[in-house]
Amino acid sequence: MADQTSLRNRVAELEPQVQRMMELLGQAPESPPVALFSLVDTLHSRVETLQKTVGEWPEMSAIEEASILTNAVDVRVDGVQAEVNLLKRVVGRDDDRAPMSKVKVPDPKPFGGARSAKELENFMWDMETYFQAARIPEAEKVSITSMYLTGDAKLWWRTRLSVDASANRDKIETWDVLKKELKDQFLPCNTS
Numbered sequence: 106m107a108d109q110t111s112l113r114n115r116v117a118e119l120e121p122q123v124q125r126m127m128e129l130l131g132q133a134p135e136s137p138p139v140a141l142f143s144l145v146d147t148l149h150s151r152v153e154t155l156q157k158t159v160g161e162w163p164e165m166s167a168i169e170e171a172s173i174l175t176n177a178v179d180v181r182v183d184g185v186q187a188e189v190n191l192l193k194r195v196v197g198r199d200d201d202r203a204p205m206s207k208v209k210v211p212d213p214k215p216f217g218g219a220r221s222a223k224e225l226e227n228f229m230w231d232m233e234t235y236f237q238a239a240r241i242p243e244a245e246k247v248s249i250t251s252m253y254l255t256g257d258a259k260l261w262w263r264t265r266l267s268v269d270a271s272a273n274r275d276k277i278e279t280w281d282v283l284k285k286e287l288k289d290q291f292l293p294c295n296t297s
Contacts, residue, residue: 210238218257218291225291228253229284236280246280261290 213231216224232250235241241249254262265286269276277283 208238210235213253215253215255216258216287216291217255218259218261220291220293222292225287229287233280243280244278247278247283250280250283258287258291 213235214228216228219225232246232253236246236249251259251262265277268274277286
C-alpha cells in the first residue's frame with residue numbers, strides 16, 4: 106500500500122510538469138501525420154541500401170593497400186626509366202657507349218651488287234670505317250649496312266631475309282656473317 110501512495114504522490118508531482126509541456130508544445134495530434142510514416146520508410150530503405158553497399162566493399166588490410174600502391178609506383182618508375190633510356194639513346198649519351206664526337210662522319214657509298222672484288226672490298230672497308238667513326242654498336246651493324254645496299258644487292262638482301270624466315274634459318278645478325286654472305290654472293294668465282 107505504501108507503494109501505491111508513493112506512486113500517487115509521484116504522478117501528482119508529474120502532472121503539473123506534463124501540463125506545462127503540453128502548453129509549450131501544443132496538443133499532440135490523434136495520429137501521426139502520413140508524411141512522417143513516409144519519411145521513416147524512406148530513411149529505412151536508404152539505411153538498408155547503404156548497409157548492402159558497405160557489405161559489398163572488399164575488406165583490404167593496410168598491407169594489401171600498401172602493396173597495390175607499391176606496385177603502381179614500380180610500374181610508373183619502370184616507365185620513366187624506359188623513357189630516360191630512350192632519351193639517352195636519342196641524344197647519343199647511352200652509358201654503354203662513349204660520348205659521340207661532334208665530327209660529322211660521312212656516309213659510306215652504297216653497294217649496288219656489282220660482281221667486282223674491288224667494289225665489294227671497298228664497300229666493306231667503307232662500312233667498317235663508318236662503324237668505327239660513328240661508334241656503331243655490333244648489334245646495329247647489319248641493319249645499318251642493309252640501308253646502304255641498292256639495286257641487285259638490295260634485291261638479294263630482301264630475298265635472303267624472306268627465304269631465311271620461311272625456311273626457319275637463323276637470321277644474319279652479325280657483321281662478320283654478313284661480310285661472308287656478301288662475299289659468297291657478289292665476289293666473282295675466280296677470286297678468293
